[in-house]
Amino acid sequence: MSANTNAPTEVRAPHDPLARESRPSVALDGALWLVRHGFPVFPCDHPQLKRCAGLHKTCDGSRGKHPAVAFTRGWTLDERKVHETFARGLRNPAVAVGACSGPNGTRLLVVDSDRPGAIEDVASARGEQWPATMRVRTAKGHHDYLWYPDALKLGNGLGQLQGQFDGDVRAGNAYVVGPGAVHASGVLYELEADDRPPVLAPAWLLDALVTKPTFAARRTRWANASYPASSGVRGLVTFVLDSPQGTRNNRLFWAACRAAEDGQDAEDALLSAALQAGLSEREALATIRSAYKRTGATT
Numbered sequence: 001m002s003a004n005t006n007a008p009t010e011v012r013a014p015h016d017p018l019a020r021e022s023r024p025s026v027a028l029d030g031a032l033w034l035v036r037h038g039f040p041v042f043p044c045d046h047p048q049l050k051r052c053a054g055l056h057k058t059c060d061g062s063r064g065k066h067p068a069v070a071f072t073r074g075w076t077l078d079e080r081k082v083h084e085t086f087a088r089g090l091r092n093p094a095v096a097v098g099a100c101s102g103p104n105g106t107r108l109l110v111v112d113s114d115r116p117g118a119i120e121d122v123a124s125a126r127g128e129q130w131p132a133t134m135r136v137r138t139a140k141g142h143h144d145y146l147w148y149p150d151a152l153k154l155g156n157g158l159g160q161l162q163g164q165f166d167g168d169v170r171a172g173n174a175y176v177v178g179p180g181a182v183h184a185s186g187v188l189y190e191l192e193a194d195d196r197p198p199v200l201a202p203a204w205l206l207d208a209l210v211t212k213p214t215f216a217a218r219r220t221r222w223a224n225a226s227y228p229a230s231s232g233v234r235g236l237v238t239f240v241l242d243s244p245q246g247t248r249n250n251r252l253f254w255a256a257c258r259a260a261e262d263g264q265d266a267e268d269a270l271l272s273a274a275l276q277a278g279l280s281e282r283e284a285l286a287t288i289r290s291a292y293k294r295t296g297a298t299t
């Protein structure tokens, strides 16, 4: 993949008066800093544009985070292209995580803490110290940039840290909004220190990321998922997740019947729970459909 043969797609000049007032130079400076330090950059939407510049058909409203190009191909390491893209119109700079190469064939891992100190807390709970590494302050917390050995094939999975870490990890086919970007809340993403490069990810972190989450952690995750608090969907989901082997299908059927009787739109939540509990998608879908059919509800 060559950065030089992939020009970013056309970037329109902002017509929004708000956009004219803000400073594209902040985004440009952030993007230039990134490419000069070897981080492939591409443009994202900017919250001060009237409409989302994202490539998607329908916007979910999280402004400032949607790629304005196909980011796995549309990134660049070319300063001239960065100038063209970020001087022309207001765009948030973002980093194509999977396209980054570190020393000795390492790859980029970004640890995204949803609150300040979240990853430090995980480290100290394990008797470890979090290393000083490249850090970008975000609206809620911070992004820590680290290198990891290519052989590990990390993704966005938290592994053993699921349920223990207030945040996410980004590796492989992923991206993060970079320094010089503006969050929808108006907060600027900023480098904590200009001259601190990513360090190698600590072994305990890599071990945790490649270890399967415990069943309890998975259950917590689903029980905490954002189902309407007033409905009983959460209870039904937990009921399915708690199924001992041999009872999973019966419990799923029972839960789907209760949900259908109450007129709840719970198929997706129950399907997720059933998959987590170990049922196959085909089996789970058939069970949920037959439950809804039995109660006269349509799916």
Ligand SMILES: [Zn+2]
Pocket (backbone or CB within 6 Å): 045, 052, 053, 054, 056, 058, 059, 060, 061, 062, 063, 066
């Ligand atoms: Zn959008």
